[in-house]
Amino acid sequence: MQYPILENQRVSHNYFLLCLDISEIAKPPKPGQFYNLRCGETKDPLLRRPFSMHRLLRGKGSVHLEILYRVTGKGTKWLSRRKKGEFLDAIGPFGNGFFIEQSVTNAVLVARGIGIAPLYAVGEAFQGITKETNVFILMGARIKERLFYEEQCKRIGEIFPYTDDGSRGFQGRAPELLVDLMRQGKLPRKFTLYACGPANMLRELADISESFGFSGQVALEGHMGCGFGVCLSCACPLRPERVKRNEFWKKPALQWSEDGSRVYSLICKDGPIYDIREVDWDEWCA
Amino acid sequence: MSGVPDLSVAIGTMKLKAPVMPASGTFGYGQEYSEFVNLNRLGAIIVKTITLRPKVGSPPHRSTEVSSGLLANIGLQNVGVKRFIEEKLPYFEGIDAPLIVSIGGESVEEFAEVAKLLNYQKRVDALEINISCPNVQKGGMQFGADLEVTRDLVSRIRDLTEKVVIVKLTPMVTDIRPFAEICQECGADGVSLINALVGMAIDIKTRRSKLGRNVTGGLVGPAIKPHALYLVWQAGKAVDIPVIGIGGITSAEDAIEFFIAGASAVQIGTWNFIQPGGLERIIDGIRAYMEENGITKVSELIGTLTGEPKI
Numbered sequence: 001m002q003y004p005i006l007e008n009q010r011v012s013h014n015y016f017l018l019c020l021d022i023s024e025i026a027k028p029p030k031p032g033q034f035y036n037l038r039c040g041e042t043k044d045p046l047l048r049r050p051f052s053m054h055r056l057l058r059g060k061g062s063v064h065l066e067i068l069y070r071v072t073g074k075g076t077k078w079l080s081r082r083k084k085g086e087f088l089d090a091i092g093p094f095g096n097g098f099f100i101e102q103s104v105t106n107a108v109l110v111a112r113g114i115g116i117a118p119l120y121a122v123g124e125a126f127q128g129i130t131k132e133t134n135v136f137i138l139m140g141a142r143i144k145e146r147l148f149y150e151e152q153c154k155r156i157g158e159i160f161p162y163t164d165d166g167s168r169g170f171q172g173r174a175p176e177l178l179v180d181l182m183r184q185g186k187l188p189r190k191f192t193l194y195a196c197g198p199a200n201m202l203r204e205l206a207d208i209s210e211s212f213g214f215s216g217q218v219a220l221e222g223h224m225g226c227g228f229g230v231c232l233s234c235a236c237p238l239r240p241e242r243v244k245r246n247e248f249w250k251k252p253a254l255q256w257s258e259d260g261s262r263v264y265s266l267i268c269k270d271g272p273i274y275d276i277r278e279v280d281w282d283e284w285c286a
Numbered sequence: 287m288s289g290v291p292d293l294s295v296a297i298g299t300m301k302l303k304a305p306v307m308p309a310s311g312t313f314g315y316g317q318e319y320s321e322f323v324n325l326n327r328l329g330a331i332i333v334k335t336i337t338l339r340p341k342v343g344s345p346p347h348r349s350t351e352v353s354s355g356l357l358a359n360i361g362l363q364n365v366g367v368k369r370f371i372e373e374k375l376p377y378f379e380g381i382d383a384p385l386i387v388s389i390g391g392e393s394v395e396e397f398a399e400v401a402k403l404l405n406y407q408k409r410v411d412a413l414e415i416n417i418s419c420p421n422v423q424k425g426g427m428q429f430g431a432d433l434e435v436t437r438d439l440v441s442r443i444r445d446l447t448e449k450v451v452i453v454k455l456t457p458m459v460t461d462i463r464p465f466a467e468i469c470q471e472c473g474a475d476g477v478s479l480i481n482a483l484v485g486m487a488i489d490i491k492t493r494r495s496k497l498g499r500n501v502t503g504g505l506v507g508p509a510i511k512p513h514a515l516y517l518v519w520q521a522g523k524a525v526d527i528p529v530i531g532i533g534g535i536t537s538a539e540d541a542i543e544f545f546i547a548g549a550s551a552v553q554i555g556t557w558n559f560i561q562p563g564g565l566e567r568i569i570d571g572i573r574a575y576m577e578e579n580g581i582t583k584v585s586e587l588i589g590t591l592t593g594e595p596k597i
Contacts, residue, residue: 038560043354043508043536048560091562223349225356226559230314232334232360233349255363257342264342264363284346286499 001025002087006064008080012148014071015114016080017054020088023062027093029053031100031121032219032273035067035092036227039075049075050224052118052272053093068117068149094227095272098194098217099248100125106188108214109157110138110174110205112197116149118219122194123156136160136187138177144168160186175204182212192216193276203281216276220284222267229253229269236274237283238265244275291576292583293569295329295550297528298450298475300384300411302329302551304569305584306541309532309555310335310388310414310454311360315374316381322562326382327569329551333374335390335416338399340366344421348503350487350496355509355534356556357485359421359500362390367400375409384411386452390419394439398446405447413449415440415474418456418481420504430456430481433464440472452530455479455521457510462517463524470525478530478553479521480514482506507556508534515547522548522589536564538571545587 007019022028029035036048055066071080082088100122107126109119116139126133135157141147144167153159161169162177170177174197181187193216195205202218209216225231235255240263245251253266265271293304307330313319316331325331343363350357365374370387378385387410391397397415404410417430417439429435436453444451453469455462457480466477482504487496495501514533522529531549535541536557544552557564572584581587 045351046354046507046556046560047351047356223347223351225349225358225556226562228318228562230312230318230334231349231358231559232343232363233358235343235346235348235360235363237346255340255342255365258339258366262342286345 001090003090005082005084005086005088007084008082010080011068013146015148016069016071018067018069018079020065020067020090021062022065025063028056028063029065029093030097031125032097032118033093033095034227034272035065035090036094036224037079038089039079045073045075045078047225048091048227049079050227050268052219053121054117055121055124068114068120070114091227094268096249096270098122098125098219098273099246100129102130104133104192106134106136106191108136108138108178108187108191108193110178110193110195110197111140112174112201113141113146115196115219116153117196119194119196120149120153120156123153127156134158134188136191138162138174138181140169140174140177174201175208178205178208190214195219195276199285202276202279203285206276206279206281209276217273218276218279220267220272220274220279222272224268227268229266232266234267235264236267236271237280238263238274238278239280242275242278244278249273289582291573291581293573293576295528295584297412297452297530297551300330300450300475302384304329304572305545305551306565306569306572307386307551307553308332308558308565309553310416312555312558315370315377317374317377319558319562323565327566328383330384330386330411331378331381332386332388332414332553333370334364335362335388335419336364336367336370336400337362337390338367338396340364340369344500345498347496347498348500350503352485352487352505353509355505355507357487357497357503357505359497359503361421362419367403371403371407375407378409385409386412386414388414388416388454390416390422392422394442397439398442401443401447405449410449412452412475413443413447414452414454414478415443416454416481418454420456420458420482420484420502421500430465431459433468436465437468437472440469440474444473450475452476452478454481456481457483457513457517462521466521466525466529470527474527476528476530476550477521477525478532480510480517480533483510483513506534508536510534511540515543518544518549519547519591535568538568538575541568541572542575542587545584546589546591548589550584550588
């Protein structure tokens with residue numbers, strides 16, 4: 001499907017905000033779901049690139065999809081040069097999306113870098129379904145120049161910035177900040193965590209979730225060939241005893257070993273959102 | 287000039303209404319594409335390679351993009367023949383297109399077991415013997431790179447099935463022709479080529495393979511098309527059975543090159559990931575080319591390369 005570009009602008013450093021008119025689409029996306037965009041007109045780059053939904057703006061008879069992305073290579077560079085009025089070839093929405101429960105009273109969003117893109121949608125979703133949920137946002141980057149979107153995030157919750165060098169906010173990484181905030185009593189005793197960022201950060205958050213006893217969901221990123229469950233590239237190992245399946249997370253693409261001791265899940269189909277404790281982090285980060 | 291072109295071709299007793307089908311491993315179990323493609327317009331449908339037992343496949347990370355190509359090590363992840371028959375096969379009752387099941391294994395015995403079980407399935411029209419997967423430790427490409435093993439395996443499968451038998455060949459051999467010839471001798475109805483070339487990509491910061499612990503992977507996509515075309519041209523001259531061309535096809539023009547080189551039909555692989563509706567466009571493009579050039583049958587194109595020096 002070809003969708004018209006309504007906007008495609010730099011928001012900071014090498015981060016861009018793309019807005020597509022997807023009013024024609026039958027099924028609009030949910031937070032955590034993604035679209036696969038063709039990022040070129042030739043065969044190099046070849047594959048589509050997955051981009052998670054950042055915001056969904058619904059008007060009278062119109063649906064606009066915002067995608068927040070970072071320019072990291074040839075494909076995203078091409079994308080950043082597309083102009084308003086041009087069309088983009090996008091397929092989706094794909095994936096399961098975050099499981100957003102009205103009963104959550106405290107939501108802690110943990111992002112690093114572009115990881116804020118899908119989490120912002122989570123914050124907005126809580127605002128949409130209930131004003132009762134308190135949203136806390138731990139957002140950071142290597143240095144303050146790479147930290148962006150603070151102003152926008154203030155609209156959806158209380159912000160705790162961090163940088164590796166301490167040039168803005170807490171000096172250190174997200175897992176350290178999270179522990180620090182919990183120890184200082186700056187976060188409520190009970191909360192649900194929603195995280196997106198590098199695999200190692202997610203892994204540390206998973207360890208912390210075990211020791212502090214909170215639940216959480218993570219958005220995983222994997223190399224995808226197709227986005228719809230056929231190339232089997234984006235397989236992620238899960239812990240067999242912890243696999244979480246429910247009405248929202250049906251996980252149709254699980255592949256179990258015959259003895260049940262191993263199971264792989266396709267990020268594009270079963271994910272990209274997983275329960276923080278179901279991912280086999282040792283295998284995933286190996 | 288001469289009416290509607292006839293796109294149909296035959297592989298053994300199997301009639302294809304168009305010379306275009308997906309390549310195994312890029313089309314799931316078919317159903318995944320139902321929202322993108324009218325499956326009934328395809329020459330045939332080929333499902334992911336099925337093995338005797340389910341396979342979880344290779345550890346992460348399984349793929350990386352390279353210049354105009356995809357390097358992947360999936361390790362034949364599949365549900366196994368039992369679940370395939372129980373859960374995936376019934377879907378095809380509602381589809382007209384012939385069904386080709388790609389089969390794999392780690393030993394001749396395993397291939398034979400899978401072939402036997404599928405032989406009882408009426409809905410299965412053909413078996414494509416995958417002796418060329420680059421990413422399994424035992425079997426796979428090792429079968430396809432050894433003439434005697436290829437002979438054993440193909441004759442064994444030929445003896446135990448009435449289905450159409452196609453053998454998918456590996457490009458990782460010094461000379462493709464004897465492999466194609468042996469398949470013909472052993473009674474195969476066709477050969478399909480090429481499967482992936484073996485490749486690598488390295489992250490120079492970490493000095494690790496971009497495929498992690500898998501280290502190597504199968505190179506597919508437009509990057510391999512010239513090599514595929516060359517091997518199809520060679521195989522086409524070596525055998526009389528149909529050659530099915532595979533390798534980096536993304537358009538009708540690409541497909542037509544393969545017909546001219548000697549292919550009777552083509553399989554589209556990686557391109558399905560990028561344009562999941564692309565198969566139909568390729569079929570339409572072939573028809574348009576035939577109309578424009580007054581070609582009434584695909585056979586008028588097959589193996590018609592001109593300008594070859596006469597030996």
